Amino acid sequence: MSSRKGRKDAARVVREQLARERRRKRTLWVSVAAVLVLVIAGGIGWSLYSSQRSDEFTAPPGANDAGTGIVYGSGPVTIDLYEDYLCPACAQFQQASGDTIDQLADEGKARVVFHPVAYLNRFSTTEYPTRASAASGCAAAGGKFREFTEVLFERQPPEGGAQLSNDQLIDIGVELGLNRDSFGSCVRDGTYLPWTEHVTEEASRANITGTPTILVNGQPVADRSPEGIRAAVEAAS
């Protein structure tokens, strides 16, 4: 009697042990699977980002040697402007100090490098910052970069939504005297989209985290008023 009960107990203990073992194994495999899911998810993100990047770019005529911006004017002092065509603070800056910068360039006091970065694509359903920047490259090819930039900031559409279409960008270029065929195909084909990506990436690499950022001989300028810019250029020259 008692030995029968003992055998039954022993069998139950073994069964319970096996069940525990099964549970432990199952937990282990589920954990391994979950870790794999997380690692694969991260890998997908990285490979997607890498595949979106283009390796080669052609800088438009008028760009600096590094291909990170369009140069105008010449002078002993270098002013770097990092601006996004969709950034409202950039439009305000252009309105307040754009003329001063142009004068400094034209007076031979400063060499201006304009970096049209595309930081604000998340505020556009059509990647307007990227398209506008690439279109500015087309305008540079036609010798109208400054004029095109000025008009884009004057007619800056609000953040959120679709902003200006490629056709509207082309119309602006044509208004400024650019050739409808060559400028139009440059904008439509996205000839300078890889260049915009290069400009944006190099600006990020240089720790330009916001727009507008104004550097005078590499030093950030906090006072972006016409007087502030002039003072910074005077001090640097």
Place this chain on the structure above:
Amino acid sequence: MSVTLPSTRTPRWPAVRPWIGIAARLGLAAVWLLAGASKVGDLAASGRAVNAYQIFPYDVATVIGAALPFVELALGVLLLLGLATRLTAGVSAALLVVFIAGIVSAWSRGLAIDCGCFGSGGQLAEGQAPSYLPEILRDLGFLALAGFLLIWPRTPFSVDGWLTGDPAVEDEDE
């Protein structure tokens, strides 16, 4: 007399705990899904948001920025399913601790950035004050959810429960 009081109270915690657990699980799942979804659309911007902390070299920041949104989405899906809940809660807690440390570090170095927790990120526009304290408190709240699931990972309507079976049932196997 004195026995009745605790006896009415003690069964309440086991009865309530699973429902707090599922609320924590689904809440944390929603946090990760929202955080991931707000960043997947612009992986380059996500990399810039990481770079704005000025902790990692730019190239490392872009790798983190590209991978993170997808890891967040995967964590959200795993929590939604209730698969490997304890492990997922542990990874969530670890990530949140890293995020909080990042914000504290940005704050202490006097950077003026948006945490980039739910999209955006990067340097703030002029006149915009960083909101580091609310960001940290919010992340601490999420950390509490993760901590609860780390201690009590078993919640109703989870794949974990379905795979293992209810422990109460399994013990009465005999």
